Amino acid sequence: MSIKSTAITKGFIISGLMNASVLIFSRLFTNATIPEFDPTVMSNFGLLMILIWGLAYISVAKKYHEVRWLVGIFAIEKLIYGLVWINWMLNNDIAAVYEKDLMAGVFYSIYGINDWVFFIFFILVFIRLSKSKKNG
Template sequence: MTIKNKTITQGFIIAGLMNLSVLILSRFFTNSTIPEFDPDVMSNFGLLMIVLWGLAYMSIAKNYYKVKWLVGIFVAEKFIYGYVWVKWILNNNISDVYKKDTMAGIFYSLYGINDWIFFVFFLLVFIKIFKMTNNS
């Protein structure tokens, strides 16, 4: 499977924008329900770090092929967040979050799905760059 460079650049931008959506769902870090349901990972500090990861994705969108190992780090980061989300979903009742706050419910419903999608995307990009740099 070949992914065009333009598509990859757009993928990095979309990944970043998805992370920046935390600003909306957390009401610019004023939504107390998100940190309440996962204070270790989704504290306001944790949410801020998600924003920074998003900015990192966007910062390399046009030059991703120059930073193979950073893309590899993105793969690991998305895997970790996806894994943490699966554990959270299996051990919590999402309807409890929705009862307290709809935007927090949306956040918890979607963040892991988003992370798994971009885990696959970053992995495919990493493999492409790895093959490209090892063949030259």
């Protein structure tokens, strides 16, 4: 399966926009419910860092082929957030989050799925870049 370069560029932009959606779910960092249910990872500082990661993805969208190792770091970052989400889902009651705040409930329901999807995307891009470095 070969992914076109234009699709990869769009993937980086979409991943960044998905991270920027924390602004919506957190109501511009005023939604106290998100940090309440995971004060370590999803504090307002943590949400800000998610936004910064998203800006990093967008910043390399047209030059991703020049930063293979950074793409690999993006994959690792998404893997970590995906694993953290699975752990959170296994040890918390999502219904309690929904009872307190709908936006926070939706956020906790989907953020890990998003991280797993973009982990796969970034790892595929990294593999493609690694193969092209060996053949080029």
